[in-house]
Amino acid sequence: MDSKCYIGIDIGSISTKGVVIDSNNNIIASKYLWTEGSPINATKNVVSSLKEQLDNKNICKDVYGIGTTGSARNLIGTILNANLVKNEITAHAIGTLSRYPDTKTILEIGGQDSKLIIIRNGVVVDYAMNTLCAAGTGAFLSSQAKRLGIEIEQLGKIALSSKNPTKIAARCTVFAESDLVHKAQIGHSKEDIVAGICKAVVNNYLNNLAKGKSIEDKVIFQGGVSKNVGVVEAFKKALNKEVYVDKDSHLMGALGVAILSKNINKNGNKLNFDFNIKDIDFKTIGTECKGCPNNCEIVNIYKDGKLIDKMGGRCDKGNQITKIS
Amino acid sequence: MKIGIPRGLGIYEYPILFVNFFKYLGIEVVMSDKSNNKILKDGIDNSLIESCLASKIFIGHVANLVKRSKEEKIDYIFIPRLCTFENNQTICVKFFAIYDICKNIFNAKFLTLNLDYEKNKTELNAFLKLGKKLGKSKPQVIKAYLKARKMQKIYDKKKYIEQTEKILLNDKKLKVLIVAHPYVLYDEILGKRIIKILEDNNVELIYANINSLTMQNPKIFKWIRTKDSEYINISKSIFWKSSRNILNGVGTNINNVDGIIYISVFPCGTDSLVNELTIRKTKNIPSLNLVLDEQDADVGINTRIESFIDILEMNKNKNMRISG
DSSP, X not given: XXXXXXXXXXXXXXXXXXXXXXXXXXXEEEEEEEOTTOHHHHHHHHHHHHHHHHHHHTOOOEEEEEEEESTTHHHHHHHHTOSEEOOHHHHHHHHHHHHOTTOOEEEEEOSSOEEXXXXXXXXXXXXEEOOSOOTTSHHHHHHHHXXXXXXXXXXXXXXXXXXXXXXXXXXXXXXXXXXXXXXXXXXXXXXXXXXXXXXXXXXXXXXXXXXXXXXXXXXXXXXXXXXXXXXXXXXXXXXXXXXXXXXXXXXXXXXXXXXXXXXXXXXXXXXXXXXXXXXXXXXXEEEEOOSSTTOOEEEXXXXXXXXXXXXXXXXXXXXXXXXXX | OEEEEOSSGGGGTSHHHHHHHHHHTTOEEEEOOOOOHHHHHHHHHHSOTTSOHHHHHHHHHHHHHHHHHHHHTOOEEEOOEEEEETTTEEOOHHHXXXXXXXXXXXXSOEEOOEEEHHHHSSHHHHHHHHHHHTTOOHHHHHHHHHHHHHHHHHHHHHHHHHHHHHHHOOOSSEEEEEEOOHHHHTOTTTHHXXXXXXXXXXXXXXXXXXXXXXXXXXXXXXXXXXXXXXXGGTXXXXXXXXXXXXXXXXXXXXXXXXXXXXXXXXXXXXXXXXXXXXXXXXXXXXXXXXXXXXXXXXXXXXXXXXXXXXHHHHHHTTTSOOOO
């Protein structure tokens, strides 16, 4: 049996996702956990969990590709010595297309980003991404869930039990929040408010990203928020279309980047990758470059006390590693 | 005499004209430092929170000159006041106000050029008034103005020809049209930062603000009819001068490029209307709308640009379909 495997890690603002695939793009191990503000620790945990799963299944682990994506892709790419670092849009499109080749529209709502990817004939032709504010993303949902004293996982189910969703201003998270408090105080029930929040997320998404873009079948909805059945229902109603959610919808970015790392490794060299990354000590120290008045923030990455990379500078002045001989 | 010129806003409309006008009158000119984070910080500290990023940076540049003025003996700081132009064109109100705003914020001597066609009829009249304040005679001012105008035209024409050659060049590089006001495009921490990312990605850049409309001289007589330009394909009634200029560039180049990137600063009133309008009118070409604000993390911008270039490349090599 072919023992080659490929790793894809998607480090988002809220959650970190990891998959291991075989040469036929089948997911043989996967992990999903909260980033909790520490992408390095989250990645360590994801990798060791992947290793455990592979050990349990007794699969040989020869890594031929490592890809990273998500907002911390550069940092984690350096730490894992990845052969591919790719943006989320391409990664998500590739991941989804591998499962649904006839996709025409991908709706994606993550922790802080929301994206709309338009695909025609298997090629991405256009995309839109939220600009300055994170209104109507996963972060909004989780903060509102906390406010209402509901577990985020329960939010979708509660929303489905409502018959008459409350109208909530969707334009801005701050306004939405005060609107929500107000609606609760004049006596709207919790289910109706929760359903209203889900509807607000969808309206915000369609008003901000989808304006002027044609959403055609087949529509795939993914990202962390796609696990919320309330939002899925609201999308179906608003678009008047079937909206598909894959069982691995939260893993599509990681899957896509794993596939890309497979495609890029054409000579088929085995990568030097250690699954026992948990035992390695990674440290990052932020400094300010004093080279010019821009004062770029430089992040220094140390592996077991040794400086391996610097990044964050706008020019090479701050990013150069002074070799200590 | 020594005059300081802040690098920002209206200066970028006619940089050569302004600088050379003073030079030909025998006045020394110093520019403020190139934009950096220190200038941005000074600008934010001295501005209203709701001003746009470009005007905050401008005020930072003025602060830079005010700070240097004692040591370098700068007599005046020059801030042009752009208001109305020929054919009922106007410009963002920030340009009307910025001279008075700076006069009220800083304790320094300022000099202005009141480019207001409703009052002064022509650009020359405005320069004559400025010359009078500087104590120069009419013939001196007219000569300096005409010479500086000519230099500006030569400069614009050179850039225009270079760009036309670039468009005609049939190489395999991706061609992307950059749509941005000059004061955004040429700023070190706004447009130039994005241009650098794009150039690192090996993209050929075409600039919308360089086109046949922008190099036209202002009319000396009111009754001369200006010929219609390409901007009318997108909007006939656009009356902001700077927006009309870049729309003309979009209209001219739309068939020569693979994609369009709009760069604007937050919160820009004119761009939020004009860019949206243009995106809707040019639906069959991929476009990316970048709005810059005070956050200086590049991650978000990088993600958007990288994805956009990926899309353009996939579109260009459609047979090279990537799938699982």
